[in-house]
Amino acid sequence: MGGAGGSIVRRVATLGVNIDHVATVRQARYREMQGHPNAEPDPVEAALAAVRGGALGITAHLREDRRHIQDRDIFELKERVGVKLNLEMGISEDIVGVALRVRPEDVCLVPENRQEVTTEGGLDVAGQLEALKRVVAVLRGAGARVSLFVDPDGGQLEAAAETGAEFVELHTGAYANAFAEARAVELKKLMGGAECALALGLRVNAGHGLNYKNTQAVLALPGLEELNIGHSIVSRAVAVGMEQAVREMCAILARG
Ligand code: PXP
Numbered sequence: 001m002g003g004a005g006g007s008i009v010r011r012v013a014t015l016g017v018n019i020d021h022v023a024t025v026r027q028a029r030y031r032e033m034q035g036h037p038n039a040e041p042d043p044v045e046a047a048l049a050a051v052r053g054g055a056l057g058i059t060a061h062l063r064e065d066r067r068h069i070q071d072r073d074i075f076e077l078k079e080r081v082g083v084k085l086n087l088e089m090g091i092s093e094d095i096v097g098v099a100l101r102v103r104p105e106d107v108c109l110v111p112e113n114r115q116e117v118t119t120e121g122g123l124d125v126a127g128q129l130e131a132l133k134r135v136v137a138v139l140r141g142a143g144a145r146v147s148l149f150v151d152p153d154g155g156q157l158e159a160a161a162e163t164g165a166e167f168v169e170l171h172t173g174a175y176a177n178a179f180a181e182a183r184a185v186e187l188k189k190l191m192g193g194a195e196c197a198l199a200l201g202l203r204v205n206a207g208h209g210l211n212y213k214n215t216q217a218v219l220a221l222p223g224l225e226e227l228n229i230g231h232s233i234v235s236r237a238v239a240v241g242m243e244q245a246v247r248e249m250c251a252i253l254a255r256g
Contacts, residue, residue, distance in 0.1 A: 152193020
């Protein structure tokens with residue numbers, strides 16, 4: 001972007017920290033003892049530490065099977081963590097109902113498959129266009145900024161623009177899991193996806209599988225506004241604490 005006097009103004013992508021993995025550890029021990037006084041670790045405490053480390057957003061995925069984040073986590077995150085909440089969710093009636101009560105600042109719609117370890121692919125937007133249009137309208141009506149988690153695919157991006165969503169979150173998983181030449185190919189797809197999204201009037205976020213080694217290259221995506229990163233930050237936090245783990249990732253984003 002050209003600034004006054006020919007200087008270049010570079011926008012730094014912001015970091016949203018996904019804290020699902022903290023809840024995964026808690027549920028591994030306390031799934032059958034919801035609300036037990038010993039239940040730990042607390043995703044809300046983790047989110048507060050992430051904010052102290054520089055996170056400008058907290059992301060949490062309320063899955064239909066409630067395997068990690070619970071409804072009360074979402075309400076507490078909204079109430080106690082002073083940065084924007086990005087609620088990741090599928091489009092079932094139950095979950096949309098929770099979203100309407102929580103009123104998160106951001107919602108990211110994702111596909112959900114009960115057997116998957118984590119979100120596997122982007123949304124098939126084109127294949128469920130009418131359902132997505134309805135949910136996007138309801139959520140936007142409640143004041144949320146809505147993004148759709150999509151692969152960098154022209155057809156899906158065009159469909160995303162038709163839903164009325166303001167953002168897409170480009171799925172970086174294929175890039176993150178590829179190495180050498182294959183990774184360069186995936187990065188090129190992400191670049192093309194970001195350009196296509198911008199041309200369609202969509203705003204661009206990205207995430208999935210990003211870590212301390214592969215994030216820097218993604219910062220070159222045109223128009224990139226926010227990265228959502230979870231697993232790698234929570235893993236690093238085991239060694240250095242959440243605040244420091246987030247500070248280190250923020251430093252990567254700031255270097256661009
Ligand atoms: N963005 C979306 C839409 C996701 O589903 C996830 C995983 O929950 C992430 C970002 C974060 O991925 P990771 O935990 O691999 O950093």
